[in-house]
Amino acid sequence: xxxxxxxxxxxxxxxxxxxxxxxxxxxxxxxxxxxxxxxxxxxxxxxxxxxxxxxxxxxxxxxxxxxxxxxxxxxxxxxxxxxxxxxxxxxxxxxxxxxxxxxxxxxxxxxxxxxxxxxxxxxxxxxxxxxxxxxxxxxxxxxxxxxxxxxxxxxxxxxxxxxxxxxxxxxxxxxxxxxxxxxxxxxxxxxxxxxxxxxxxxxxxxxxxxxxxxxxxxxxxxxxxxxxxxxxxxxxxxxxxxxxxxxxxx
Numbered sequence: 001x002x003x004x005x006x007x008x009x010x011x012x013x014x015x016x017x018x019x020x021x022x023x024x025x026x027x028x029x030x031x032x033x034x035x036x037x038x039x040x041x042x043x044x045x046x047x048x049x050x051x052x053x054x055x056x057x058x059x060x061x062x063x064x065x066x067x068x069x070x071x072x073x074x075x076x077x078x079x080x081x082x083x084x085x086x087x088x089x090x091x092x093x094x095x096x097x098x099x100x101x102x103x104x105x106x107x108x109x110x111x112x113x114x115x116x117x118x119x120x121x122x123x124x125x126x127x128x129x130x131x132x133x134x135x136x137x138x139x140x141x142x143x144x145x146x147x148x149x150x151x152x153x154x155x156x157x158x159x160x161x162x163x164x165x166x167x168x169x170x171x172x173x174x175x176x177x178x179x180x181x182x183x184x185x186x187x188x189x190x191x192x193x194x195x196x197x198x199x200x201x202x203x204x205x206x207x208x209x210x211x212x213x214x215x216x217x218x219x220x221x222x223x224x225x226x227x228x229x230x231x232x233x234x235x236x237x238x239x240x241x242x243x244x245x246x247x248x249x250x
Contacts, residue, residue, distance in 0.1 A: 046200055046247050046249050046250070047185055047188060047189070047247070048245065048246070048247045049181045049184045049245070049246055049248070050205070050245045051176075051177040051178060051179065051180030051181030051182070051184060051245075051246070052177050052180055053172070053175065053241070053242045053244075054173060054176070054239060054240070054241050055172050055173045055239070055240045056237045056238070056239055057161045057166070057169045057238055058161065058236075058237055058238075059136065059159035059161050059235040059236055060136055060137075061099075061136060061160050061161070061235075062134055062135070062136045062157055062158070062233060063131065063133050063159070064133070064134065064142075064154070065104060065129060065130075065131045065157075066089070066130065066143070066151050066155060067104075067105070067127055067130060067153050067155065068086045068150055069082070070082045070125070070126050070127070071125045072123055072124060073123050073124075074124060075108060075110075075124045075126075078125060079108055079124075079126045082126035083128070085150030085151070086128040086130075086150070088150045090130065092145055092149045093130070093132055093146070096134070096145075098132040098133060098134045099132065100131070100133045101131075102132075103128070104129045104130060105127065105129040106129075107126065107127045107128075109125050109126075111125050127153075129155065136159060136233055136234070136235040139157065140230045141231075144230055144231055157233065159235040159236055159238070160209075160238060161209070166238075169240035170208070170209070170240055170242065171207075173207055173240050173242035174244065177243055178246070181244050181245065181246045182246065185246065189250060194250045196249070197248070198249055199246055200247045200248065201247040202244065202245070202246055202247075203245040204242075204244055205243035205245060206242060206243050207240070207241070207242035207243075208242075209239070209240045
């Protein structure tokens with residue numbers, strides 16, 4: 001009898017527990033649902049806008065590519081003459097404290113002629129090219145000096161701002177892009193009679209300066225040697241752009 005009573009009591013307790021369990025879950029769900037609903041509402045009621053900023057800064061540095069090209073009868077002859085002239089040009093550039101001086105090309109190729117559809121080697125051509133960076137105001141006189149030292153080709157010039165100027169312009173462009181995005185959002189909210197609450201997410205899409213575009217400039221030593229005045233080199237402006245995307249709740 002005692003055992004039956006104990007079993008009966010156990011069944012009673014389990015039954016009561018099973019009856020109270022759904023109520024406890026209901027209370028838990030009731031307390032959790034408002035929080036989840038608020039989070040979903042925050043995600044649903046958002047406006048996404050992208051703003052752009054742009055800064056124009058003066059280019060004060062010139063990126064120059066020049067070299068020596070020699071033609072002759074034998075490979076050894078042209079290679080030695082190209083090396084001699086290139087050594088003189090590089091020595092001049094180092095003496096003028098140019099920046100980022102590096103070799104960009106070394107070539108030695110046969111020169112062919114065609115007679116009655118027959119190909120034969122008539123000589124060789126050797127070339128050595130270098131690139132460097134210098135203040136634009138000093139580029140013109142240096143080009144003239146390089147030609148006198150032995151350079152036979154000026155293959156191209158491009159212009160760029162200093163690293164410090166680009167970094168400062170990037171920060172300003174980011175600031176302008178953020179302000180532009182905020183102004184767009186405010187215009188939308190105002191037209192719809194809505195009130196912005198908070199910025200939910202921020203995405204910086206980019207803040208960079210495009211690579212400098214080369215100027216179509218090519219000259220040969222013979223033409224520069226005939227000029228009395230210094231070669232004019234004039235820089236321009238460089239654009240630094242930034243884009244920022246904001247997600248704003250309302």
